[in-house]
Amino acid sequence: MTHPYVLTLSCTDRPGIVAAVTTELAASGSNIAESAQFWDRVTGRFFMRIAFHAPDAMTKDEIERALKPAVDRFDMKTTISDQARRPKMIVMVSKFDHALLHLLYQIRVGWLDAEVVAVVSNHETSRRTAELENIPYHHWPVNKENKTEQEEKLIALVKESGADLVVLARYMQVLSDNLSKRLFGKVINIHHSFLPSFKGAKPYHQAHERGVKLIGATAHYVTPDLDEGPIIEQETERVTHAMSADDFVATGRDIESRVLARAVKMHLENRVMLNGHKTVVFG
Template identity: 60%
Template sequence: MPELVLTLSCIDRKGIVGAVGSSIAAQDCNILESAQYFDRPSGRFFMRVHFAAPEGMTPERFRDGFRPTLLAYDMDAEITDLAVRPRVLLMVSKTGHCLNDLLYRWRIGQLPMDLVAVASNHEDWRKRVEAEGIPFHFLPITADTKADQEAQLLELVEKEGVELIILARYMQILSDALSRRLEGRVINIHHSFLPSFKGAKPYHQAHARGVKIIGATAHYVTPDLDEGPIIEQDTERVDHTMSPDDLVAAGRDIESRVLARAVRFHLEQRILKNGDRTIVFK
């Protein structure tokens, strides 16, 4: 049976959950998982429903049947068929721990995505990627060639129908124009517990401040550097005996698991935007 996910948000009113459930049942669908949240500051209601549908049901057909409820509550809603895997592009530079982790999780079926390519501004990971049977695109970049490189990247995205880009320690800053064009479609892993220690060498910044906890943050990319809506974070305790290199080494595991969780939440339609914040139904 097809399995669909409905995500929605609207101004909070009485009867939303009942109306949604009744509409789903009226189309001969069975709810498998449901979660909702009321955000008091904004007055908005958020909901995610995962349900099994009868044979032949499509997102378009379900939306037609759901339209009266959608209009009655003035909802922003999306319906996704979980059998249709998003087309994903990975980007990496020289550091490959997040890339390797994602490739492994994809290979064992833990990340429901269609991995169409890996792009990098270095050649270091070509053999590793091609060993998985995935196309590797070398896109070198300098300050003088940044515009041309991003044009090539955008061409690749459009040619392959890429729906999600994962910056798996891709150590180049996307231009404001490209960030705006791809907003909501790019997930980055930043090697610190944002909003602390933005920008370059965050572990060195953390060491200089004598922190006792380090972390990593997965977030959507926006034109504002390291300011995009946060999806997932994690931390680990450290102490005064550890050098900056020790912090970098400890951080690799945190970065890998945080990025993998964020990607899975996105693929499973568990993330709803709420202004500069996210609602994540885990």
């Protein structure tokens, strides 16, 4: 019997990193199922993701101890994720629910292995959807006076539910700098534009006015810099002069749903590593 884990690591690039890690895993009786690596020649950083099966009797702490000689030798930053544990996420949404519905569908059919432990919204629009899925629904209207209070409630909900990720599925409220810093690397947003172009409000209308031939969507981590967090996934689709702004919006909704779902899946499978203002994404 074996137990699935994913190891991610980063360190300054030097010869022998892969050999050191794989040797320790082999010595522990683990079997590597998948491996990917990347050397950033600009920064000199090395990134690696290894999916492996450890002996069932071996604990996570024992795996960490087995890897410690390699970790110390190369001064690695490591994370070991238990892949047998189903990750939990909170989905935040406003009036447009297409991205939320797509996430729930992909979970239902098994493509996305996750549990939505709560839906949070500043509107009542998606309550019925959450009730049908037996998901707790939190209606928290936001204004200037209660924004800090509502964000503290979100922090409390993350801790209480054990959520691994907060997904902004077209949640049309800007998170404060304080919240963005406290949850850095744990909040994914879908922006209805191919960033960095057309940031802010009504990007499809901006694109239509500029006569663009490609529109798209961007999934990124949330940071204090609005719509400038490290990008995880993007997609574009060709449009024409004959299409209206509403046609752009309809096309964009499909793209947003797909891009967000892929970004969430890659994050929950530990395929995304932060590299300064960028990401390393192992497919």
